Amino acid sequence: MKLSWWKLLCIALLFYTVIMGFLGPVPRLAILNESIRNLYFHVPMWFGMVLILGSSVFHSIGYLRTPLMSNDDKAVTAAHTGILFGGLGLVTGMAWARVTWGDWWVNDPKLNGAAIGMLIYCAYLVLRNSLEDEGQRARISAIYNIFAFATLVPLLFILPRLTDSLHPGNGGNPGFNQYDLDSDLRLVFYPAVIGWALLGLWLTQLNARLRRLERIAEEKNEVVASR
Amino acid sequence: MHLLQEIAVLIRKEIVLEWRQRYALNGMLLYIVSTVLICYFGFGQNSAALNSPTWNTLFWIILLFTAVNAVAKSFGQERAARLLYYYTLASPQGIILSKIVYNSLLLLLLAVVGYGFYSVILGNPVEDNLLFLVNVGLGAVGFSSTLTMVSGIATKAGNNSVLMAVLSFPVIIPMLILLIRISKNAMDGLDRSISYDEMITLLAINAIVLAVSYILFPYLWKS
Amino acid sequence: MKYIFSLLMVLAVSANSFAQGIEMADALRSDGKIYVVVAVLSLVLAGILFYVIRTDRRISRLEKEMGDK
The missing domain is CATH 1.20.5 (Single alpha-helices involved in coiled-coils or other helix-helix interfaces)
Structure with missing residues (x-):
């Protein structure tokens, strides 16, 4: 069996990230020092979360249009991976924040946005567990998924612009703004984002396929039992 | 035009129903009054020393909980048979919009009563009362549009109140952040132009929620 | 390299x-010790990716079996 091209790309980009992430040049900035390399590992978690949750919503919309269980499988596994990435992003962000900003948790809109995103998708899983019927579970959780994501979007992209943030691109922290422009960082940062996001999609795809197999196996068992 | 007429009829139906069984409305009023009193007793003699962020946050939390409780029952009143009957009569769009409008009115009433009582009991440090009231109004509309949809979802999932809270809180947080920020501006008597940005964002969020509810509710209603 | x-x-x-x-x-x-760090991290990454690839293959095999029946 050959791996498809995007899986190979994912592997290549992740190795590139790890190797160049530590050996490549980075700008010398006060406060951050070497920890700026976290940019290659912490920020992609965040991008990956948004992308994968977006794909979850995409499949939820797909389910409402054509109610196939495979769409629901993809939506829920994407939500799982999104929670994993968001959780990793939060934890790594907290560790980084402790060192550079001095606190585990700072009142930063991006941090709060990520935390609320986690809450929403945990609520999504709770909702799924409270529904018995398969079709109903798929439909109602798809509705909640789309609804919640629609309110999450302004939280992630509009609110941070209204407030000062310690994060780059929001003013308030001069040491951070410079690196937006640095081409050395970009050379590793963009591949890193794509690599990690592809890894997330890969894991999602594996889980979705597993779920499908489980369902097929269950159906077969039922057929056997009914004979 | 047809949709508007339908909505008007459905809102009238809601109000008549509510008026017939007044205990629900009275219950909500009593809920908000007793919550405010509990806060007062909690702070005891020190309630005068309540600083303005605490006052503000407390007010919005009381309103949030009242709203969640008031809206949670909005799809629970009808029996299944009656729901089926509505299904044949009204369009889902008409139903969700009428419920949202009705809940906004209900929450507006509760919020204004709550605000009055809260300021009497715990003092009123607000400087720009008009802006604060407008903000309360925006909050009532926003809460009702978000919570109505969530209550529809929670009803389908067996309608327990924990689920309602779990589903609605994260969704409502962005709105709550903006509301608290605007009302803080109003309390400090800042120039109104400072709050415009936030009010526009709030309206935009409301519009998004309304649009999404309008699109999604038919799918919920079908099941 | x-x-x-x-x-x-x-x-x-x-x-x-x-x-x-x-x-x-x-x-x-x-010191050149940074190469040690990179080597270790690459090995960890390689291990994890190997595991993911293996899982991928096993799922593919299962899919084939299920499809054949």
């Missing part, structure tokens, strides 16, 4: 030498 990296390192250090005032882990780099 190693030659390319050391070349890159030289370039990196020289490019940034105008900002020597800020403390970076330069010693770690000049």
Whole structure:
């Protein structure tokens, strides 16, 4: 069996990230020092979360249009991976924040946005567990998924612009703004984002396929039992 | 035009129903009054020393909980048979919009009563009362549009109140952040132009929620 | 391989030498111990990816079996 091209790309980009992430040049900035390399590992978690949750919503919309269980499988596994990435992003962000900003948790809109995103998708899983019927579970959780994501979007992209943030691109922290422009960082940062996001999609795809197999196996068992 | 007429009829139906069984409305009023009193007793003699962020946050939390409780029952009143009957009569769009409008009115009433009582009991440090009231109004509309949809979802999932809270809180947080920020501006008597940005964002969020509810509710209603 | 990296390192250090005032882990780099870190991380990544690929293959095999029946 050959791996498809995007899986190979994912592997290549992740190795590139790890190797160049530590050996490549980075700008010398006060406060951050070497920890700026976290940019290659912490920020992609965040991008990956948004992308994968977006794909979850995409499949939820797909389910409402054509109610196939495979769409629901993809939506829920994407939500799982999104929670994993968001959780990793939060934890790594907290560790980084402790060192550079001095606190585990700072009142930063991006941090709060990520935390609320986690809450929403945990609520999504709770909702799924409270529904018995398969079709109903798929439909109602798809509705909640789309609804919640629609309110999450302004939280992630509009609110941070209204407030000062310690994060780059929001003013308030001069040491951070410079690196937006640095081409050395970009050379590793963009591949890193794509690599990690592809890894997330890969894991999602594996889980979705597993779920499908489980369902097929269950159906077969039922057929056997009914004979 | 047809949709508007339908909505008007459905809102009238809601109000008549509510008026017939007044205990629900009275219950909500009593809920908000007793919550405010509990806060007062909690702070005891020190309630005068309540600083303005605490006052503000407390007010919005009381309103949030009242709203969640008031809206949670909005799809629970009808029996299944009656729901089926509505299904044949009204369009889902008409139903969700009428419920949202009705809940906004209900929450507006509760919020204004709550605000009055809260300021009497715990003092009123607000400087720009008009802006604060407008903000309360925006909050009532926003809460009702978000919570109505969530209550529809929670009803389908067996309608327990924990689920309602779990589903609605994260969704409502962005709105709550903006509301608290605007009302803080109003309390400090800042120039109104400072709050415009936030009010526009709030309206935009409301519009998004309304649009999404309008699109999604038919799918919920079908099941 | 190693030659390319050391070349890159030289370039990196020289490019940034105008900002020597800020403390970076330069010693770690000049020791060459940074290669140990990179090697370890690459191995960990390789292990994890190997595991993912293996899982992928097993699922594919299962899918084939299920499809054949």
